[in-house]
Structure formats: structure tokens, C-alpha cells
Amino acid sequence: MHEYSIVEMLLARVAAEAHARGATAVHRPTVRIGELSGVEIDLLAAAFATFRDRTICAHADLDVLPVAAAWACPQCGGLIERGAMLRCQRCGVPARLAQGDEILLDRIEMEVP
């Protein structure tokens, strides 16, 4: 249940950004969560709904953009088929994670005076 600690960090970061811009409310933080990030989106949403009370995000909705995992060959750039061994069949080198480990705060929609 590390999603709760991630939401605490998210709320603190959003609050700092909102404060710096003198925002009166946050409407929608948008996060990107990778398939191989180790973060469960449902748990993250539940944690956000629990912890947003009495913060500047009290009435905000969390927008989550899931990012599918993709492994690629660092030499030829070819994508590794899902479920296959993580090695390029052509070049014989270990694959590299091209995307899918993101735990990112992308943007914040906020109300400013």
C-alpha cells in the first residue's frame, strides 16, 4: 500500500505549486503511471480520495494517464514482443525499458485570482 505514501508526496508537491502561484483551488492534477511502475492505479485513486480532504485538492479529481510498458533494443531500436524474453533476438543484447516505469506529476489545473 505504498500508494498512500505516493499520494502524500503528490499532495505536498501540488500544494507547493498551487501556493507558489497563489491558487485558490486545484481542480485536477494529472499524473502518468507506468504499467511497470509498481503503482496500482485503483489504489492510487482510492488513496487520493481519502487524503485530499482538508487540502487544496479537497474538491479536485485525479486524472490518471496509464502508460503501457514497452521494451526495446538499445541498438536497433526494435520493440520486444510483449511476454517475450527481454533480449533482442537480432542483436543479442539486453532490452531497455522504453516506457512504462513512470510515476510522474504531469500538470495541474488550478484556479488563480
Place this chain on the structure above:
Amino acid sequence: MCGHCGCGDSEVVSVDVHEKILAGNDRAAAHNREHFRDRHVVAINLMGSPGAGKTAVLETTARMVAGRQQFGALAGDLATDNDADRLRAAGVIAKSITTGSACHLDAAMVHRGLHDLPWHGVDYLFIENVGNLVCPAVYDLGQAANVVALSVTEGVDKPLKYPVMFMKADLVLITKIDLLPYLPQIRIEVIADALAHVMPRPRHMCVSATTGEGMGHWLTWLEQLRAQPCCEVTHYT
């Protein structure tokens, strides 16, 4: 103020941030890493399920290197000091990090743990994470390498069920191999195949902390890790 007519109404704006939510943890981990590097300490984040044999491997390893190398350990534990007690009895300078209900260690907990541990002069610092195959994988602690203990009693498909944990491992220790004669359904090559589907650089060693089998290879791996520049293992990214 409204930017269109200056009427004084508030305005909704979208602010781009593009920042890692765990940036604070990453900064704390970088700070830990600097400490380890300055003091020539090889830090290893040892992870695995509850009961995978993390503490047993460390006990046996510490006894094997006694008099030649000094181990330090921070043992993440929900409620007890049992692991740290066992490690101290094996000659390790050890302290618990009692996490309460927290399911993982983060870099700040490790940093605070270091304040309570007389770790100067240790050759290796093992951070024995909370027994859990999910949450600990998410947090960088400042370690030089991630090692995951996977016991043969856990079945052959744990790597496929917990890919994030195994994808981040530099080495998987397949533990309790002395029990293999009692587990006819467990085949090491099936575990190795599962690892190759989730680890880009799959590396495993079979060990028994009870009989000592395979522990020599693990010691060699530790020595090689220490010999590498800055004690850094190439990670998957």
C-alpha cells in the same frame, strides 16, 4: 484576474510540471549514495518475500567473512527487532528500522537509520528491506545494487507475478536449495526462464544458508561488486 476583460474573476489555468512524484525520495537516495561512496561502503538493498531467507543468507555470509570483512545492516521490520538481533549474533553491526505499518523502506528512513548505526568502517551495508515483493521495488535507497532473495518454496512463477521487483534486481538469490529434494515440482530452469522474461540482464545464484552450498559464488559476486568503479551496477535503464 481574468485575462480577457480584467473583470476580477478567477481563472482556471493548466500548469505543466513534468516531475517525478518520488523526486524527494530520489534526492534523499542520492544523498545516501554520496555518503556510501565517500566512505567506500558498498550498500545493497536486499529484498524478498517474508520468509524468503534474507536474514539467514546474511547470517551465514557474515560468519563466512568474519575477521576479513565487517558487515553492517539496517533491518526493516514492521514490529520486532528479531532480524537485527540475529544479525548482531552473527557479528553484523545491525539496527532495526521499525516501520510500523509501512510496507517498505524509503531513502529518508535509511538516512535516519544510519544516524543510529555506527557504520563507519563497515565494508558492506546491507539494507534488509521489509518482506514484500511489491512496495520496496518502487523506492531508491541509494544502494549500489538490488538483490532479491527468492526461496524455492515460493514456487516457480513469482518473477512473472511480481515483474517490477525482479526487473530491478541486479542479482536473484534462489535460496533454500537444500529443500529441493522435497519439492519435486520445483525446477530451477523454470525459475530461470521466468527471470529471463522480466529481467533484461537475468542473473541468479542458487544458495543454501543452511548447508553453505553456492555461498562461495555469492561471496565472489560481492567482491566483484566492490571492485567495480564507484560500486555501481548497470541498471536496466
